Amino acid sequence: MIPSGHLDTFARDSLPPREQWPDFLFDLPERRNPDRMNCVVELLDRWVDSGHGDRPCLIDAAQSLSYAELSERVNRIAGVLTRELGLVPGNRVLLRGPNSPTMVAAYLGVIKAGGIAVATMPLLRAKEIAYPVTKARIDLALCDHRLAEEMEKARTLAPRLRRVVYWGNEGGDSLEAMMARSETTFTACDTASDDVCLIAFTSGTTGEPKGTMHFHRDMLATCDTYGRFVLEAKPSDRFIGSPPLAFTFGLGGLVLFPLRIGAATILLEKTTPDDLLAAIGRFEASVCFTAPTAYRAMLSKLGESNIRSLRKCVSAGEALPKATFDAWLAATGIKILDGIGATEMLHIFIGSPESEIRPGATGRPVPGYQARVVDELGAPVAPNTMGRLAVRGPTGCRYLADKRQQQYVQNGWNITGDTYRMDADGYFWYQARSDDMIVSAGYNIAGPEVEAALLEHPAVAECGVVGAPHEERGQIVKAYMVLRPGYTGDHALTKTLQDYVKATIAPYKYPRAIEYVATLPRTQTGKLQRFELRRTAGEAAHKLAS
Numbered sequence: 001m002i003p004s005g006h007l008d009t010f011a012r013d014s015l016p017p018r019e020q021w022p023d024f025l026f027d028l029p030e031r032r033n034p035d036r037m038n039c040v041v042e043l044l045d046r047w048v049d050s051g052h053g054d055r056p057c058l059i060d061a062a063q064s065l066s067y068a069e070l071s072e073r074v075n076r077i078a079g080v081l082t083r084e085l086g087l088v089p090g091n092r093v094l095l096r097g098p099n100s101p102t103m104v105a106a107y108l109g110v111i112k113a114g115g116i117a118v119a120t121m122p123l124l125r126a127k128e129i130a131y132p133v134t135k136a137r138i139d140l141a142l143c144d145h146r147l148a149e150e151m152e153k154a155r156t157l158a159p160r161l162r163r164v165v166y167w168g169n170e171g172g173d174s175l176e177a178m179m180a181r182s183e184t185t186f187t188a189c190d191t192a193s194d195d196v197c198l199i200a201f202t203s204g205t206t207g208e209p210k211g212t213m214h215f216h217r218d219m220l221a222t223c224d225t226y227g228r229f230v231l232e233a234k235p236s237d238r239f240i241g242s243p244p245l246a247f248t249f250g251l252g253g254l255v256l257f258p259l260r261i262g263a264a265t266i267l268l269e270k271t272t273p274d275d276l277l278a279a280i281g282r283f284e285a286s287v288c289f290t291a292p293t294a295y296r297a298m299l300s301k302l303g304e305s306n307i308r309s310l311r312k313c314v315s316a317g318e319a320l321p322k323a324t325f326d327a328w329l330a331a332t333g334i335k336i337l338d339g340i341g342a343t344e345m346l347h348i349f350i351g352s353p354e355s356e357i358r359p360g361a362t363g364r365p366v367p368g369y370q371a372r373v374v375d376e377l378g379a380p381v382a383p384n385t386m387g388r389l390a391v392r393g394p395t396g397c398r399y400l401a402d403k404r405q406q407q408y409v410q411n412g413w414n415i416t417g418d419t420y421r422m423d424a425d426g427y428f429w430y431q432a433r434s435d436d437m438i439v440s441a442g443y444n445i446a447g448p449e450v451e452a453a454l455l456e457h458p459a460v461a462e463c464g465v466v467g468a469p470h471e472e473r474g475q476i477v478k479a480y481m482v483l484r485p486g487y488t489g490d491h492a493l494t495k496t497l498q499d500y501v502k503a504t505i506a507p508y509k510y511p512r513a514i515e516y517v518a519t520l521p522r523t524q525t526g527k528l529q530r531f532e533l534r535r536t537a538g539e540a541a542h543k544l545a546s
């Protein structure tokens with residue numbers, strides 16, 4: 001490895017052993033990395049230094065910051081961290097706040113100073129905040145003052161956190177007050193391109209969250225692969241979206257991609273579908289990042305809104321059903337770019353540009369990445385055969401001190417835990433999370449396929465399909481359904497929907513049980529919580545039996 005710019009070597013020391021790393025591909029000329037690099041110089045300072053400091057960079061309800069103004073804030077924060085708070089390169093800094101210009105400035109300030117950013121979802125509770133503090137050995141936090149209550153509770157659980165600085169509050173000890181005392185310039189820490197700059201914790205649905213470690217070079221790698229060859233946004237674009245900046249989907253879509261090309265980004269604290277739609281109109285956003293469920297929710301509200309400025313839409317986090325793709329295209333003329341990404345991979349590694357999309361498929365590997373479908377032993381399977389998705393590229397999985405590294409990385413490939421099928425043309429078709437496959441009377445059934453079929457029926461707003469325990473069949477396919485206004489969940493509708501599925505996909509996949517609900521359980525990153533539905537289904541089956 002290149003000599004580190006870190007004095008605190010915790011992150012490098014906690015990397016998995018080399019033989020457990022995935023293979024990294026740097027075969028594109030633009031992917032060869034200089035030895036020394038601080039990604040904030042490339043993402044931000046470069047624009048100011050080349051005379052583009054006046055370009056709009058961050059926009060929110062209160063203000064618009066230019067690249068030069070953001071750069072000044074980042075420098076002030078980096079100065080506060082190193083001079084006033086004693087940050088040493090390599091130290092981890094916890095970041096907590098809703099998406100906002102200050103959150104972005106804090107992220108970039110930490111990284112410019114040679115620190116390692118560890119952002120956490122705003123809604124986390126004390127226990128969930130304490131976990132990364134302990135695991136990543138964090139001494140210092142920057143936090144929106146509105147999240148102080150839970151933050152202070154977390155401190156009692158994780159006493160190593162010696163200092164929390166709040167922003168947005170009054171008083172001489174606020175981040176803003178410290179920034180005012182700090183200098184407007186800051187020389188970026190001379191980090192190695194393979195120094196860690198981000199530890200992103202997975203929003204683990206099962207087990208303890210895993211800390212994924214990413215290097216300075218990775219921040220640029222995702223921009224120069226997905227951003228450059230699939231998204232193809234322009235400097236005049238205005239980015240917008242709902243994912244939190246603590247989720248790498250949001251970090252990439254709302255910070256890295258726009259800054260890499262000198263574009264502007266709109267930061268929203270509230271990101272319900274209504275908020276998002278209104279903000280697209282108000283700020284004339286042109287590139288939108290959100291989850292499939294948000295596109296579905298926005299569809300029914302397009303009538304009242306103005307989204308003429310929109311030209312590109314990215315969907316990730318869950319599979320984008322063909323019905324959603326088709327409906328959005330019909331309503332807006334825009335082909336949603338589906339893409340699969342993962343916290344371990346930093347961002348999207350399979351996804352196709354508009355001109356190459358096959359509706360219903362995730363797409364083809366992003367240039368710079370390779371993907372294949374493999375069997376239990378890791379050997380590639382024939383086209384159109386289901387198997388485990390394996391991927392490698394310029395980014396990849398390195399867990400912070402975690403035994404699960406050897407599950408995610410096998411034979412140099414990242415194994416995402418998804419079941420996929422590749423067609424003869426190299427398009428990848430999502431089936432299910434590998435551990436979400438339903439086995440009913442010996443048949444393997446992928447819940448998302450049944451969901452996609454149900455979503456084509458006009459009565460269905462949202463649905464989640466899981467296996468429910470069943471005496472004879474082992475499991476049966478059970479659908480939880482949110483209906484559109486005007487429909488009633490009665491026996492007649494159940495029969496209609498079951499027949500509809502039987503006529504759309506192989507009949508044995510039809511949901512033998514349908515339950516109507518008001519909402520579906522979702523994670524903060526927009527993913528359906530299938531384990532939650534499985535638990536409900538399990539309890540219901542248990543009650544029936546007893």
Ligand code: 3UK
Nearest residue numbers: 248249316317318319339340341342343347348416
């Ligand atoms: C699932 C998808 C089908 C899949 C993410 C874009 O979701 C992100 O990261 P996470 O670590 O979850 C990873 C898992 O989510 N998934 C994501 N996208 C798709 N399944 N189609 C998709 N388009 O199971 C994957 O293994 O939360 C997404 C960018 C950055 C991210 N971190």
